Amino acid sequence: MSFFNNFFARRQTPSSTVARDRLQILLAHERGAGQEGDSELIRKLHKEILEVLSRHVTVDQDMVQIKLDRKQGCSTLEIDIEVPQEVASNTGRQPGQNPARAVSGLHPHPRHLT
């Protein structure tokens, strides 16, 4: 019994490796979240992005999500904005389409998805 268990277990990733990888990801995230500087930066970004947006469209405060992730060697800034339906259709979108989402990654290579 235990022979077969061992035999099959070898094909899977060992549970200790899974544990180590889960912890590394989790703690990188938690340590980042604990930094005062980051939350202050995100608060400012949130406010200024909203100011710019509100010049052109009416945006709900709660429809803007900003997330900053620090990984080894690079950071990503994820901005998720839900634009109201009527604005989206005014700008040439098909009615009934889902709210527009803009996600941009910053640093090292900005990319833009719509």
Add this chain to the structure above:
Amino acid sequence: MAKIIVVTSGKGGVGKTTTTAALGAALARNGQNVAVVDFDVGLRNLDLVMGVERRVVFDLINVVQGDAKLGQALIRDKRCENLSILPASQTRDKDALTAEGIARVMDELREKFDWVLCDSPAGIERGAQLAMYHADHAVIVTNPEVSSVRDSDRIIGMLDSRTARAEKGEQVQKHLLVTRYDPARAARNEMLSVEDVLEILSVPLVGIIPESEDVLKASNVGAPVTLAAPDSAPARAYAEAVRRLEGEDIPVTIPAEKRGFFSSLFGKKGS
């Protein structure tokens, strides 16, 4: 002037009280003058593990509030005359511990002893913060298990920011103690290895305490494992950890129950 060590972990049940008792007794056996202080107000257990539960008259809160003198509350260990214990109170009123009162008691302990070991309560609340505030050193007790490692990470963050030393721009010297380690399971990759834990927490290792029946047997009879079974694997591991705390530079090993068997397994596990 004593060195103050906090024994802390965040998570409960990882072996803080066992470790406080074992390290305290091992230091005392080395001829040091030692006090162990139970900060776990409401759930005191250090007195029980040390076997002095029936000799408690006054406790930490009585001393902090000025109802008893320190000398009246300290209980001297009968097996080891230079080891004293300051028990916690069983009162539910945790606010009875004031920061000023604790500071006064710690100053007095610093004068009287060579080493003061503070057994922290679990958690990251006020009790744990009071226990670590005056520390010069911290022994972070961690099991090779995900929740324990995560909580240790939180505690390390607090040691770097919410202690008297951190406020002065100095560092609490941190030491990682891995307890309940099973070299055979780690060799089979069923348990986080010490290397994994060290890499994740980045705190220097002070010792590895193997999982052992002797720890429970010692607490059953109310004796630190380093006094109850000084030749057992965990006791030898604690004794080595103490020598490292005293400044000796000796390589960390995992004392084996059966000589050679576990260490050969561990030796293979390099990948």
